[in-house]
Amino acid sequence: MSAPRPFPEDVAPDLADAEFWQGCREGRFLLLRCGTCGRAVWPAGGCPSHGMAPMAWEPASGLGRLHTWTVVHQRYATSFDDPPPNVALVELDEGPLVHSTVIGAARPVIGMRVEADFQTIAPDVVIPVFRPVRGAGDTLGA
Structure with missing residues (x-):
């Protein structure tokens, strides 16, 4: 990349998601889990069924399937020029859909x-991205 990836400078972790961003810095993908029903929740917030029931950050597998993706061709910053970035929606094995990007695949395949x-x-800003599962013979699987 020709320049550092831009990010909103006015956005900083708050009490609701600071643990998630700390997990990213440590190479751990975390999800919130509802203390009432056990449902994994993304993004940080309340449970769809139980509102603001007690929630706790827990390690997640970080595994999932590519639900959909697109390539962004509108130029917003030179750091996004080579190659143009993709925006992906990943369905995690734990259930939630996560917006991110897919790296390591010239042309991602849905599923x-x-x-x-x-x-x-x-410095001190680490983001989660997704890549094809290493060593998976059939990436489309069942």
Whole structure:
């Protein structure tokens, strides 16, 4: 990339998601889990069934399937030029859909198995991305 990846400078982790971002810095993908029904929730917030029931961050597998994706051709910053970035929606094995990007695949395939990886985009800023599952013979699987 020709320049560092931009990110909103006015956005900083708060009490609701600070643990998630710390997990990313440590290479761990975390999800919130409802203390009442056990449902995994994304993004950080209340449970769809139980509102603001007690919630706790827990390690997640980081595994899922590519639900859909698109390539962004509108130029917003030179750091996104080569190659143009993709925006992906990943359905995690735990259930939630997560917006991210897929790396390591020239042309992602809907349904392919993916796993979380982490990219440092600025000092102390690490974001989750997804890549094809390593060693998976049939990435489309059942």
